[in-house]
Amino acid sequence: MKKFNIATYVLIAILVFAFIPMGIAFLVSFNFINTDTSNEWIGFWGGYLGSIIGGAITLYVLFKTLLDGKKLQKREEKLKYCDQIVEVTAEYNRKVSLLLMRIIDFHIALSSKKPNGLEELFGYIYGMEKSKFILTVMLYSNEMDEEYERIEEIKNIVGRIQSLLEIVTKPVIDGTIAELTGKVFDEVSKKVNEEQEKLLEETINFLVANKRKK
Numbered sequence: 001m002k003k004f005n006i007a008t009y010v011l012i013a014i015l016v017f018a019f020i021p022m023g024i025a026f027l028v029s030f031n032f033i034n035t036d037t038s039n040e041w042i043g044f045w046g047g048y049l050g051s052i053i054g055g056a057i058t059l060y061v062l063f064k065t066l067l068d069g070k071k072l073q074k075r076e077e078k079l080k081y082c083d084q085i086v087e088v089t090a091e092y093n094r095k096v097s098l099l100l101m102r103i104i105d106f107h108i109a110l111s112s113k114k115p116n117g118l119e120e121l122f123g124y125i126y127g128m129e130k131s132k133f134i135l136t137v138m139l140y141s142n143e144m145d146e147e148y149e150r151i152e153e154i155k156n157i158v159g160r161i162q163s164l165l166e167i168v169t170k171p172v173i174d175g176t177i178a179e180l181t182g183k184v185f186d187e188v189s190k191k192v193n194e195e196q197e198k199l200l201e202e203t204i205n206f207l208v209a210n211k212r213k214k
Contacts, residue, residue, distance in 0.1 A: 078147065081138075082210050088138055089154070089203045092131040093196050096161060099124045100189055103168055103177075107185065110178055118172075125169050132162060149209040150202065157199045164192045 102124045106117055139155050142148045167188050171177040 074147075079211060081142065081148075082207055085135075085138060085154075086203055086207055088131070088135045089199065092128070092135050092158070093199060095124070095128040095131045096165065096192065096196060099128045099165070099169070100192065103172065103185070104189075106172075107177065107180065107182070121172060125172065128165070132158065147210075150206040153202050154199065154206060157195055157202055161192055161195045161199070164188050164195065 102117075102121055106121050109117065135158060136155070139151050139158075143151050143155075165188075168180060168185055171180045
């Protein structure tokens with residue numbers, strides 16, 4: 001549906017009020033309405049047109065104020081959302097890094113026949129999954145909104161990170177972490193770090209693209 005702008009509403013109001021006296025003038029010309037003097041008619045026109053102009057200005061100012069207020073509110077909401085995405089993404093990246101370091105520590109302890117901290121490791125996995133969930137929900141909340149750019153790019157990077165992390169977290173959950181070789185872990189860790197750098201870069205791109213004033 002086509003949206004009307006403020007000028008359209010004001011124009012419609014002017015036309016409506018202008019046609020009323022024109023109709024009255026038409027009726028007067030056929031003596032349906034009697035006027036005693038031309039001065040009365042001129043006075044009527046002066047007062048009526050004055051009220052139309054004054055009313056039109058008032059309507060314009062009112063609509064303009066409401067529209068500007070709505071735009072400002074939407075702009076503030078967008079800026080707040082962008083800041084939240086940056087914060088949540090940074091937290092997710094931090095939790096991923098901590099998880100990788102903790103898996104290394106646990107794997108070393110396991111190799112030295114001194115395994116400990118399995119419960120703590122599960123806590124790191126949970127913390128990472130929680131951060132991922134929060135970030136994903138926030139991204140999905142405005143994914144279909146055309147006002148926001150580069151949401152899909154961030155989602156894709158997070159998806160790749162999660163796929164890589166599953167290679168090293170699944171053995172922990174299944175109790176087969178001893179079978180995880182150092183070579184596999186190093187390869188996964190390297191790829192995850194590369195994706196983390198891409199995520200940081202894409203988050204900056206997201207922030208710049210969406211904070212541009214439109």
